[in-house]
Amino acid sequence: MDLNWNDQLAQSAWWLLRAFFITAVALAVSAALLARFTGWGRKFWRLAWPYLTPRRSWRPLLTVALLLFLAMFAVRMTVLFSYWYNGFYSALQALDQTAFWHFLAIFGVLATVHVLRTLVDSYAGQAFDIHWRVWLNERLTHDWLDGRAYYRGHFLDQPVDNPDQRIEQDIGLFVAGTRTLAIGALSAVVSLVEFTAILWGLSGALAVAGLEIPRAMVFMVYVYVVIATVFAFRIGRPLIRLSFLSERLTANFRYALVRLRENAENVAFYQGEGVERATLRERFLAYVANLWARVYRGLKFDGFNLAVSQVAVVFPFLLQAPRFFSGAIKLGDMMQTAQAFGQVQDALSFFRTSYDTFAQYRATLDRLSGFLDANEAARALPAVTAEDHGELALDGLSVQRPDGRPMVIGLDLRLLPGQALLIKGPSGSGKTTLLRALAGLWPCAQGRLRRPLGARALFLSQRPYLPLGELRGAVAYPGLAGPQDDARLADALERVNLGHLAPRLGEAADWSRVLSIGEQQRLAFARVLYNRPAIVFLDEATSATDEGLEHALYRRLRADLPEAMLVSVGHRGTLDAFHSHRLELDGTGRWSMGPMEETPRREAA
Template identity: 45%
Template structure:
């Protein structure tokens, strides 16, 4: 916000107002988009009933506070009048009211937590499904919105959103009802004030309104930067945690490189963002706490100061003074809900912004899920047909242009070419992962395609489940899985079939690639795409495993990306990436077929 005298002209400030209003409208629309689906879902009846009970309990707490306020009048009057019988009778009444208050307060929290976990579970399942559908978890990296750390948005932001929304909403409802109830009481307890020969009733009520309004204005003015700072803090914390996980998952190569110093510097740099932003939050929170703490302390004495003239004049007794002060504090507290909740509102706003940004990114991916090759059913005698295919990078640079490739059922084709020419990108586009592709891809509507990357994915699961991934191991049986492992040179692992481990950290690169071949033989797909799937193996092992593929999967169409010429013997023909202009600094490639 510009300092006075340094900002733009007044006309420019007026032009900015609609954009601020539009921002608020967009925020409310995003908030409604986040909230509405659950309350229109199959859980709306049970959760609606639960919410109604919770709101009813909130109203019950307000009613009990009204009874406590009446009790204050009677109790302090009994003290002033030294009425011992009335004193003990009111003690008994207090015990009953306190017991009722405790029961309602306990079950309100319990039921609110019940609603919270139901809502969180539903939202988490919904967002996790959206994230995993149509390979959005992969394609999210191409989102222009830059929805960072989706794991944090699903695991933490959803929980924070639900908890903060329920807490703030119920607190707001309770404050509104409390304001209405105690405003009537405070109006009746107030005297008149004289302003310019005008008698104005409800002096205490007007004092509470002015006091809370002044406090709310200053709180928003002082605390407004916290919204952006909390948004950034959540992002920096997630970035730091993500890099810690990367170090843990890549512990072996980091250790072999001796990269501890580099990783320490990287982690330190990430954590510096966390600390720097935290200091900014601390400074802003300190300013807000200076005001809010002083405001809260002044609120204790302010009603006594305003009501003291009526007490000392004899217009009200001690009980009336205490009841007035209590009612004033309830009204002032209700009107000051915005002040007390400002920090949580800032955190909630940041959470909503992160979730809506994530939702918008997923929605854009859903709208663009058909980006890439235009897909059509393959005709008879075709296992794959690619026509007029072009590949580009996200920055617009073209990798491959006007490519055509036709593969017959059961045919084995090897794709070769220099590193970085776009071979793996072609596989990503065939698999539906690469949106920067044009052309037509024809695949059979029936049958299964399996992609075997250079580093196969090994889930943290039993070895049997790892080999059968993504199918269930029960589909094939332990004996069949053990036989395939033996054929692929992994017989020494059969005793571990039932053990759940982090296999990608326990198996060598060569063992992982052997396991990938075992998976391909076990699943027996109709179309198998191998992307440098044997690069970590020696020549003899590579020939052994490819020979096993040819022998065990005679009807499977195999398309392989490989650099070793010896693999051509296992394929019917070779297709090469050839530059259209070999002299170009960044050549564009075409496909050129040749006999194996």
């Protein structure tokens, strides 16, 4: 057996090269076939190939090659340990002290190499996960923001649920799952081939019902594991659906918690704790019900796998015991047989024992692929495409509700620099929806639109958006600002009666919770003064201020930006003095338009 050990050691380098290239080719062919002929394979390739393609960079593929080589190295080390066990136990049986110490020295070398290989593999694997996750996070975030899919996705027939979870959590699960399952599956296949050969050499004939089966050990382990795998798949199949539901229900419960936190003041004013408690309880109980279903199914699945694994411990000893006691094999052969049988059994059982992991991975793959599909569908929704122009011009603009009912029909409008338009009408007549159409957000609109684009246009909503971070970033949004811009920012704050905030420009906070709604609306006006756009759309942007402050804010806007065009939505008559034109909507498609001081010049149906 020592000769066999030496042969195995001498052949290690050639074996590693051969196994690496064969496995690499098998991996490439398998991936191509899966991508061509299976739905989930195409989903995987859609997410993975843009990162792995050498057209972008060779580093990911080189890292995959390194991980594959280390996996093959691990299999080879297991083979060498198998032969070491044989020699070591044979030395014990022969009471050969010299051989005993010889094999202990060999074990020290093998153990050292094994530890180093494990550390390198751990670092390379985690580094690969981190780099891929960074890239995939950037890609999916960009895809979500591109074409305003994050907003337009709400208009889909089946909007994607919990996009935040798909970006934050599912990407990590996908990356880690891809590496561990792919390398694990390949290692299992190579281990199966190697230890089947070892088991073949150690196995003898077995008589069953008068029929002699040659190499019975090999056939028995295959039959044993195949039958166990079939039953395990039948038991574990529902785990795929349960895993998918678990992620969705977890995200739904977390979203309800976040929404309650963000609207805490409104809930407190309404004293709506009872309703919120019921909502949270309903969503949590749905998650718990699915959790119990996973527990019961997991107990069946894990219990079956544990029973199969425990029987597999004594199975090779039962088959080899007659040959051992008859002297046909030595103790080392007996122990190597058990170890080889265990490796073959583990390799064959990889897909059975990993079924739960595959189920979670499949659910993650479906969620990420569905996320990309939803973003693509959101971008494909129709919208009025604006042409870049120094004026605001609408030709035949029509806006409908999602159910097809008209809100505005055939609107023609022209606004020159320095002019201002006030949009009025009863609640629900489509004033805010018209602004959405002008911004290119509303999918149910047609017509020709020309206006300033990009940073030359700024929209102010009734409840301003304040990003997380420093106050200077909130004032400059969507522009950028640094400490060198503090003087301009402080001046803008002073002009809207928020001068007391100037010393806090470098302070980071959730400013939407620090400032009142009225202060937030004034800050939005400071944002206009800082960015100095060519056109400003204001959707009841002064609703939380009194008439005197509203008058001061609009007067400041007209004084500091005399050439800017204003498009305001409002109900108060005090706004009339700051606008040159007015547009009235009735919500049925009809509209009237004219100079502010004159009778409306036109009405269209």
